[in-house]
Amino acid sequence: MKLISYNVKNFRSIEYMKYLPEEVKQEIEIVSKVLPFKANNYVVDYLIDWENYETDPVYILTFPNRHMLPKEDYLRVKQAVESEMPSHKLTQIVNDIRLRMNPHPANQQSNVPRLNGETLDGVQHKYRDIALFFPTQGQTCHANCTFCFRWPQFVKDLDLQFSMKEIDDVIEYIRSQDHLHEILFTGGDPMIMSPRTISRYIDKIIEAKIPHLDTIRFGTKSLTYWPFAYLPQYNDEAQELLDLFKKIVDNGFHLSIMAHFNHINEMSNAVVSEAIQNIRSTGAQIRTQAPLLRHINDDADMWSKMWSKQVIMGMVPYYMFVERETGPYGYFQLPITKVYDIYSDAIRKAGSFAKTVTGPVMSAAPGKVQIMGVVDSPVDDEKYFMLQFVRNRDYSKTFKPFFMKYDEQATWFDQLKEVEKALV
Numbered sequence: 530m531k532l533i534s535y536n537v538k539n540f541r542s543i544e545y546m547k548y549l550p551e552e553v554k555q556e557i558e559i560v561s562k563v564l565p566f567k568a569n570n571y572v573v574d575y576l577i578d579w580e581n582y583e584t585d586p587v588y589i590l591t592f593p594n595r596h597m598l599p600k601e602d603y604l605r606v607k608q609a610v611e612s613e614m615p616s617h618k619l620t621q622i623v624n625d626i627r628l629r630m631n632p633h634p635a636n637q638q639s640n641v642p643r644l645n646g647e648t649l650d651g652v653q654h655k656y657r658d659i660a661l662f663f664p665t666q667g668q669t670c671h672a673n674c675t676f677c678f679r680w681p682q683f684v685k686d687l688d689l690q691f692s693m694k695e696i697d698d699v700i701e702y703i704r705s706q707d708h709l710h711e712i713l714f715t716g717g718d719p720m721i722m723s724p725r726t727i728s729r730y731i732d733k734i735i736e737a738k739i740p741h742l743d744t745i746r747f748g749t750k751s752l753t754y755w756p757f758a759y760l761p762q763y764n765d766e767a768q769e770l771l772d773l774f775k776k777i778v779d780n781g782f783h784l785s786i787m788a789h790f791n792h793i794n795e796m797s798n799a800v801v802s803e804a805i806q807n808i809r810s811t812g813a814q815i816r817t818q819a820p821l822l823r824h825i826n827d828d829a830d831m832w833s834k835m836w837s838k839q840v841i842m843g844m845v846p847y848y849m850f851v852e853r854e855t856g857p858y859g860y861f862q863l864p865i866t867k868v869y870d871i872y873s874d875a876i877r878k879a880g881s882f883a884k885t886v887t888g889p890v891m892s893a894a895p896g897k898v899q900i901m902g903v904v905d906s907p908v909d910d911e912k913y914f915m916l917q918f919v920r921n922r923d924y925s926k927t928f929k930p931f932f933m934k935y936d937e938q939a940t941w942f943d944q945l946k947e948v949e950k951a952l953v
């Protein structure tokens with residue numbers, strides 16, 4: 530890979546963190562035993578304001594800190610590291626902590642489909658029209674986000690990973706499912722794969738000519754963490770990738786890049802707008818999504834500006850999520866009421882074209898639940914949440930508003946209580 534003015538290295542080691550005081554580096558070293566840490570120098574040198582790193586959203590997004598672990602767990606790992614405990618003992622402590630961090634929220638593993646009696650391990654098929662595909666080579670990311678619900682996938686020694694090598698079975702499975710018309714490449718980040726690897730998958734999909742398959746999506750954070758993937762002047766594989774996008778579109782597919790943007794700061798460098806233009810010129814559409822996270826983006830003004838800017842830059846705001854209960858969620862979570870307040874304030878301020886965003890949404894076990902509002906009942910003077918499933922395993926249950934009891938503290942769908950009596 531050739532880069533002209535950006536000198537790119539992967540940072541897997543805290544020794545590179547030249548901007549940080551020694552005690553902070555030590556803290557990162559300890560926490561990262563549990564929460565996998567990885568960054569590259571685009572993130573480090575071009576996205577973080579090091580003068581104010583402690584409150585910088587991209588710093589908090591990338592660098593683990595001690596408050597992301599329960600205090601006792603942090604101290605256990607610290608003690609283990611400092612006493613130079615044998616590595617198998619440290620691994621035991623670390624695995625014990627990880628397994629208590631709810632590695633599989635919403636029971637994702639129950640969505641693995643079967644083909645000819647065998648499970649398709651690199652696939653999730655939860656909603657009838659769309660399947661997720663986890664290509665083996667895409668199970669890592671350019672940098673690791675501290676809030677990420679996919680964290681078990683980055684941890685090699687835990688048997689918690691999804692992924693699979695062969696697309697042939699996936700194609701056969703899609704062919705057998707008439708309603709399945711979209712395939713979403715996900716990971717990790719599928720855009721970590723070389724264009725050559727991606728095209729091995731895509732060429733087979735194109736050749737398969739499945740009449741009901743019309744949409745290909747890639748879920749990626751590369752526009753934030755690695756915009757060079759789309760910039761031929763910096764990266765000699767970029768043209769191949771753009772040509773591949775064009776080929777997908779020219780073969781009649783709708784191609785949607787599902788881009789993750791957690792903060793408006795991630796869109797400030799000119800390389801990002803250029804990457805967006807290059808992608809759009811292939812005929813691909815870009816849609817944006819992100820969870821709302823305490824300490825990073827719990828700010829309505831930021832969201833409304835971010836959505837407006839995304840529209841101006843040529844993207845379509847798509848989802849705002851509620852942070853899932855996994856990994857260091859104690860650090861990032863906010864009550865549903867608070868998330869809803871931020872969402873409604875932001876969408877009101879953003880104006881016309883941000884209305885395409887669906888939010889706030891919880892990806893829960895039965896499906897994606899949108900919080901539509903807080904309603905004062907005219908019957909009993911109580912408050913209720915109005916919700917709807919925008920996605921459900923059973924599609925007949927989608928887009929039917931329903932009520933749950935209002936709860937100031939609840940942070941997730943399964944904490945909400947049903948309403949016993951008729952409200953009207």
Ligand SMILES: *Cc1c(COP(=O)(O)O)cnc(C)c1O
Nearest residue numbers: 653655656659660661892897920
């Ligand atoms: C979110 C999600 C999708 C995609 O849903 P859209 O609403 O179409 O964006 C597909 N499968 C699973 C399991 C999901 O969680």
Ligand code: SF4
Nearest residue numbers: 670673674677717750
């Ligand atoms: S880029 Fe996406 S999958 Fe990768 S760590 Fe961040 S949120 Fe997780």
